[in-house]
Amino acid sequence: MAQVEAPGPETTDRELTMSRAMVEAIRSEMEENEEVFYMGEDVADYGGIFDSTQGLLEEFGHDRVMDVPISETGFIGGAVGAAMQGMRPIAELMFVDFFGVCMDQIYNNMAKTAYMSGGSVSVPMVLTTAVGGTYNDAAQHSGTLYGTFAHLPGMKVVVPSTAYDAKGLMHTAIRDDDPVVYMFHKRLMGLAWMPAPEGPKTPVPEEPYEIPFGEADVKREGEDVTVVTLGLHVHRALEAAEELAGEVDVEVIDLRTLVPLDTETVLDSVRKTGRLVAVDEDYRSFGVTGELLARAAEGALEDLEAVERVATPDVPIPYARPLEEEVQPGVEDVVEAVRAVR
Amino acid sequence: MAQVEAPGPETTDRELTMSRAMVEAIRSEMEENEEVFYMGEDVADYGGIFDSTQGLLEEFGHDRVMDVPISETGFIGGAVGAAMQGMRPIAELMFVDFFGVCMDQIYNNMAKTAYMSGGSVSVPMVLTTAVGGTYNDAAQHSGTLYGTFAHLPGMKVVVPSTAYDAKGLMHTAIRDDDPVVYMFHKRLMGLAWMPAPEGPKTPVPEEPYEIPFGEADVKREGEDVTVVTLGLHVHRALEAAEELAGEVDVEVIDLRTLVPLDTETVLDSVRKTGRLVAVDEDYRSFGVTGELLARAAEGALEDLEAVERVATPDVPIPYARPLEEEVQPGVEDVVEAVRAVR
């Protein structure tokens, strides 16, 4: 597919929620290509618990928008098998927290087949999954597991933070010949029953467009401190930057994809500011924030004046509001961390 | 249990392989406590594919050294249930690479029950598992997954590198009231059919002793460069240090446990040397080496002159000898990395 320059969000006035943008890309790919289909629990009549397939059943019917039994190993492995035959399935793991019931298919089959076959077989599928907390769904339904998926080789890992990106990244994901894990944050989807913050709802051009993997987006330029983040926390970081405006000039980088990771954009910024705050919603240790600090230390140690990370501490995610709020990195946590590296 | 000072390895001449030392601790705990039992595939008559239970069947019979069907979710979850009732099961996942068929029981039940119950229920079990490559077992049988387990909260993670440590850490693991993941490296076990390097076979006192979790072991003191590692790579790092003797004075730290992580010992060393090389056998990104660099940057940035990491690159582990050797961090890779940070 020839790579054309994506039309920017400034080319349209039409605003969409993130879920609408994501579905628009899926619909368009399904219209273009008979070999694209969607499998998941409650994706047909329900339209996806988090609206990830809303409206698709009506257009494509149960054969292409398939409800499946609650047997993730079976149907995600099924998607792998169909993809190995050249189809382009999209399989949905309802919450990323359920990965443990089907991780072998993901890690040992989906992600490794290209390599284990020496490139003779590819697995062009997308694994969509809902991530994130903020609504008191407790220890088994609030994780992001960004680090877990990014650590294991053979999958590309995508985490959109806006409707504009959600659409473009989904087009790229479906067209990509490799397995892509597409992690959408529930709080960003624009669900009627879970109000999204300002930010994810953006102008979205009607035509299909791709956003290339491995290109971080500098959401806000700044001279003093670099904040690197993704997903929901892009918006929190921007809010923190706003709050600090005048006091600290904060640069905010949205990674958009974890695999591949755009180290260069991060390093360029860190070389400029000398101060790095890595922010994510995953567990603190052995994850994304550690990797970011490590890459900064590897690539820009001489310029590095101070580092800090803001993440969920190394405990399961608690239920009660004051407890979840304590572990969930908030705007104030980012503000504090930025001040601390100054 | 009163914490007594462990008798040092210098108190005995008796040398054991790592597998003998590990089994000795298990046998002793099984003799002391009727509630300790072992479950796994081929752990009874076979004695464990990697000798992890060799000789136990003869003493304890099939009821306490239980062969189980190839259904890891079933029997590891079974261990969780028995542990919730106060028993002290040891369950074996034959290769850590199979984690994906049973990770929900590990992540969502074993690791989270203490927290989700507010501390009213604990899960005093040990999950033993074989890790590591070096013998061309290819993509689905050569992983270590250190980072994957260390990242997810609620499990203590232990990686012995010597017979002496293997025994003491196993005693501690079985007596601990929390779930402990005990990762033994196949290459270190002293198997008849997979020669171990020099090093893991050490003097081991006959009496039971505990090695506390969260205390790294400075295997070799040095002034110039800190190498932090664990498992098999402790021995490779020591060999590299030997090779560099006279040229670079290398300090080698064996973490012994990943959770809890002994950050202080690492930082003390890095403050002294200013140069850190993190080495492990897991995938490079979003794992252990990244965490180590991050902790150094957080805790000792001012003293940090140079960092480097040596790990398996972000690809599945290939089969053929030249390929596996390329991705498997070797002594020369450590030597080179140490030279690079000088």
Add this chain to the structure above:
Amino acid sequence: MPSVSELQEMYEQAVTARRYEERLQEEYLEGKQPAFDISAGPIPGELHLAAGHEAAAVGVCQHLRDSDVVTAPHRPHHVAIAKGVDLRRMTAEIFGRRTGLSKGKGGHMHLYDPEVNFACSGIIAQGCPPAVGAALAAKKRNTDDVAVAYLGEGAISQGAFLESLNLAGLHDLPVVFVVEDNDWAISMPKGRVTDVDDGSRRADGFAVHGDRVDVDDAVAVYEAAGEAVGRARNGNGPTLLEVQVHRRMGHFMGDPESYRPEADAERAEALDSIPRLEERLRAHGVEDDEIEGIRERANDRVEDAIVWAKDQPQPDPEEAYEDAFTQQPEGWPERPEVAATDGGER
């Protein structure tokens, strides 16, 4: 056949459970006014209510004692009540309070009461292996305790359940798998996810006893469960027991149920087990005012628990750092104490 006093006990548990769910629904939704926001109100997060499932809870648990183990899935309240979980502390947990069963850390899908050996998991079918493990512990310790794993009919296609059947059968473990068939797995009707109408047939391939109760009736469940629990207690191995129940509310609170035919909801309404249980009581000569007395007692108990719970303190944010481990390592977990890192002055 249950005795009159057993019938009365079951009825009391059933109406307690029903009332409990109705009151939680009120409390939950009240907090979501004017616009439904899942994270608002006194009960945040997801809430899966079990109105219509009572027969499965009371008919089975009537045969259990405190030392028997029960694992429940995401829809646990009715079973917890029938198993004798402390209602005040359970309610406090659901309201996220410090005196809750889990100090507010667990929430409604993660209720643990070790006093009566009750536990849940919110992941489909993942309570089955731990129930098998509890049964294994009972066998090893030579007690005659049994374990019961509850799951929904949507869960009978999940590996964890199927592996558990094999393990339980292989070792003749004292465990009963109770499938609550409410016809729906969220929006998916049973026929869309398996070819087998009678879920207890899953047992066939493992040489395990299978049985199904086709009517939503506490006494019929009592009978079948009596056999199953007896079999387990006497060392004669596991049973898979499927029980027809009905989902009277949405899958979770806030579920628009637009996928559900009106007629199906009406049918569920009509097949309710509670009036049937009342009739049984009457047939046994229990007077209307006695029945009314039971209901009042149940209502009072529910009210007491809710009032008590709402009066309990919130947990302190700092408590979030405790309880991941029973033996907490020193200095762990690292707190996000933000401090300058650019000097050695940390």
Add this chain to the structure above:
Amino acid sequence: MPSVSELQEMYEQAVTARRYEERLQEEYLEGKQPAFDISAGPIPGELHLAAGHEAAAVGVCQHLRDSDVVTAPHRPHHVAIAKGVDLRRMTAEIFGRRTGLSKGKGGHMHLYDPEVNFACSGIIAQGCPPAVGAALAAKKRNTDDVAVAYLGEGAISQGAFLESLNLAGLHDLPVVFVVEDNDWAISMPKGRVTDVDDGSRRADGFAVHGDRVDVDDAVAVYEAAGEAVGRARNGNGPTLLEVQVHRRMGHFMGDPESYRPEADAERAEALDSIPRLEERLRAHGVEDDEIEGIRERANDRVEDAIVWAKDQPQPDPEEAYEDAFTQQPEGWPERPEVAATDGGER
């Protein structure tokens, strides 16, 4: 009944497979002299040989064409041969050579030949879901291709297999699950891991056809597989077919088999399917020297593949960084190019 020419074909595949395993065993062990070292010699790593399993391979694959999909487990060679996988490139793969099917990256448990739609996974039962997916693709594309998933009798207690049965039955997918029952899962006899003697009974709980071939006989397998594959191809849904085979070698090379009674090994030896197939040929009037000719051809083909493979180049270490992705991202993966990091001069 298979025709004579079909019998001859099956015989040829069977003796090719047998000879192949014997020769690999030699090559493997020769490299492990004087002391067995798993990582030494021309074939490093684990090696699971299938001598004694040939009937299951040839009896089923006789009904398959290139466009049909087969997934095999850790013990794949005989099935690969019967499915028509390129023997030279497969052998080169096992010897870890650059011209191997996977350029030396896969190894003996990870053989992929997209030309004949063959694939493996070394994780128990994890080839089942992809086979179901391939069958789903066939159905969606309206071809009459079928998929066959091979697994061992030890794998029938694994969730992945059981979930696959349900999915396949539910959508009437053209898939056949072939269980090779060799009585052992490494050191564990069948009776130690399941209560069900006839593994095909696992199908019962999913309303799937189940069948078992009790004798280690290629023709009996051919008959049963013909029905199963026909059912699939005609749109009449999946079959679970268990086939009795025998393990003539250790679980893997180097297995001391000290857990295995002498008598069991002897029994396996005596029940070999290859002499039986020879007798069938003779009964159909095929002469001894024709049979000898087939054997020689098979031996030659095996020898050719081994000689060719051993002559192939090793992969270049740099190739390790390729193929994790089909669309490899730029600059990925980061190479361990060690360089000073203490200045900006990187």
